[in-house]
Amino acid sequence: MKRHLMAALLATSAMATAASACEVTLRSSDTHPEGYPTVVAVQEMGKMLEERTNGRLCIEVFHSAQLGQEKDTIEQTQFGVIDMNRVSMGPFNNIIEETQVVSLPYVFRSVEHMHNVMDGPIGDEILAAFEQHDLVGLAYFDGGSRSFYNSQKPITSMEDLAGMKFRVMQSDIFVDMVGALGANATPMPYGEVYSSIQTGVIDGAENNWPSYESSGHFEVAGYYTLDQHLIVPEVLVMSKASFDKLSADDQAIVRQAAKDAVPVMRALWAEREKVSEQKVRDAGVEVITDIDKTPFIEAMKPVYEKHVTSDKLKDLVTRIQATE
Template identity: 35%
Template sequence: MRKQHFFQFIFFLTLTILFLGCKSEKSSKTLRLGHTLDVQHPVHKAMVIFGEELDKLSKGKIKVNIYPSGQLGGERECLELLQIGSLDITKVSAAVLENFIPEYKVFSIPYMFRDKAHTFSVFDSEIGENLLLKGERFRLRGLTFYDAGSRSFYMKEAPVKMPKDLKGKKIRVQKSNMAVAMINDLGGSPTPISWGELYTALQQGVVDGAENNPPSFYTSKHYEVCKFYSLDEHTSVPDVLLIGTDTWKRLSNQEKEWVSKAIKVSTIAQRKLWAASEKESLAAVKAAGVQIFYPEKKPFEEQTKGILSLFDENKEMKTLISSIKNKQ
């Protein structure tokens, strides 16, 4: 009899533990965040801060699991996973989003922004907020713009000091029509290649050079192949943190508030991390033997200003460009 009572006790104790475990699991949520960057990259570090802040604000009710370094695929694959709900959050370059959201082409117009203060004023304004929501019809809701600095040319054989130095050179570009147009205007041969394949493409001479910001040039180790870096700073294309609309709809109003607050903390921290990383990256590549040049920007700006004519018949884009140019 005692033995029977003992087994009944164990049975009910097991059910209680399972019930409490299920209840605990249901009371917390885990958001899956996948991206292509190295864990030393300032944008990845900002995502870690986002996760920590969200955990703190929600008191453990929402956690973020991060899958860096392309574990879940490239940017395009992560976007597709987001759209079908297999991934909750991802980071992609604004240039990649041009294929979904035409308005994002504005970021790839050369010399669109006057300086860093102007760039941030646009990101943080109603202009930026409206752009972040433009992707909802594609099941992609923007959360924030992360600073990705300015993109500049790095080459294997010789530096780019003037636009003529790009004539006939094969330059890797993102899969962006605007990037292709820019290289064409500068006399180069635009060659779309995925980020993960670029190191080998540079090594093997598939392309003569590429263009990106200092931290990406450094963390990708492209400086091992390309020893000439010309800081012409032709475009300031941000990274965009996106959440799937299905995931967003599943969050309660309170949870959305926590996410939004954590994103703001992360964004502020990312800008500081980025500024520090740019200085560290330039110092590191210089120490590794890279020659850094500061070409006059005006010739590059003059040779690419024809890109604006692509939007002559697009009233919405012309209005957007004007609002950015006039933003104080």
């Protein structure tokens, strides 16, 4: 933890001169590389802030996990060392109960369904839950649909998953999801996946097209199965300590700029998905599309029974499923 705190402070110092024109420069973390849709969207949000506050507020985005992997940057954001953070929803599952629901396998019928849920009152309710944990939920970004990929063989059924080792995010739901499918889950930071597949520590992982491509995982895991078990939104959060230092007017401007960055991100994401898919197909990756998802969906019943236990979560699931 101390190492990541020091990295954050050193990176902040290095960027201070470039951002000196602004009165307040918000330090934002992202594990994805420069040019990735989430990175570009927060950079665009920064431009909006600078314009709308007449230069009082700026954002410096530290991409490529410069400030640490997601678990560490969440802690840094809670402490106020990092001001803003784009994070996958999975690492929050063991911290914020409400985030578990949107991380459930097959809870969303499609990306459009996910948008309709997260853009409405359910999404706002989940964002509000972050404040009890020293964070302010600002907006949701797309994380696409996640599917399994591996270095060993084509996966066309649940039987093919039996005994295989897959990296998952550090979330109990994801661990139990993989276990319910008959495979073995290995939680590990995103940055360790490439070498772990390469050396045989794991057989594969699960992610969306852009992450599979931009991480280079397709180079060491040449089988991609479109089972689309997860459609998990990502979240942009702010340190409550940093947020509380702003005036009420500037807080409102930050919230609105975050919301206005969402359509920017979605447009970039839709285009990036197409480009990434084509790149990995051109590289010779075997993409398995002929797969019956029904057994996968039915296998998730014990996952729901284990994790959807409180009345609050049961109500959220019911309302999500009722959303058109």
